[in-house]
Amino acid sequence: LFTVKMSDDFEDAVALSKNISLNIENELKQMHTVAPDDTNAVRVYNTLEEAKKILLENDPFTNGKTIFELVFRCADNGNTEAEALLGLLYLNAIGTIKNDDLAFKYIDKAANKESANSQYNLGRMFKYGVGCDLDFDAAIKWFKKATENGNQRAAYSLGYMYFKGLGIPQDYKKAVYWFEQSDDYMAQHYLGLSYYLGYGVEQNEDKALEILLTNPISNSETLVTYIENNKKEKIEKGVRQVIEENDSNSCLL
Secondary structure (H helix, E strand, O other), X not given: OOOHHHOOOHHHHHHHHHHHHHHHHHHHHOOOOOXXXXXXXXXXXXXXXXXXXXXXXXXOOOOHHHHHHHXXXXXXXXXXXXXXXXXXXXXXXXXXXXXXXXXXXXXXHHXXXXXXXXXXXXXXHHHHOOOOOOOHHHHHHXXXXXXXXXXXXXXXXXXXXHHHOOOOOOOHHHHHHHHHOOXXXXXXXXXXXXXXXXXXXXXXXXXXXXXXXXXXXXXHHHHHHHHHHHHHHHHHHHHHHHXXXXXXXXXXX
């Protein structure tokens, strides 16, 4: 979850900006729903439930300050999910002033407690040097941890780094491997693109279309249109060549 200017490319930026609210909502929905036993844990549980209630009833950006205050109290008590969310609130200046250092602090805490979303977000922070020094090795490390814990976006990020050669030698085969491990829409888009271009796999236009036609994002729709138009042009060119050859042969007769 990052602001538009931190995205991998323009298309990724659009996808990320549209998903900011959704990702925050998912973070809250994933918080523990089973009431704990001890008194302090009960208080934290009730506070998180209140934050979730506000989120479900209203847009998080409208009630950012209230959500921030509730989540901050829970994170201060060491709740992993709250730490993960608090880092995102600091990162995106929701309910508080933007603070990359504090965002890194809380996301790092949650990541080290096996929060898959935070491991992915931490990887992106290292990838771009947000709240920390730029460190591609650390980014790869955390993306792999997040992938092992089921974060689909992290697998895509690994594939993207190999596809572009960001901090590591460009390797299309490894890129395809990671794209295949993810059902993230951008991962599927790049997988389809790889098949179309023959990057890391044998070129297969039909396979590319099979993947892209079932991928519901504008990037893939645009690429499908390009492929189909290009295919039509190739067919028309082939037909014209046949006609020209036939005309030429007729003259010889």
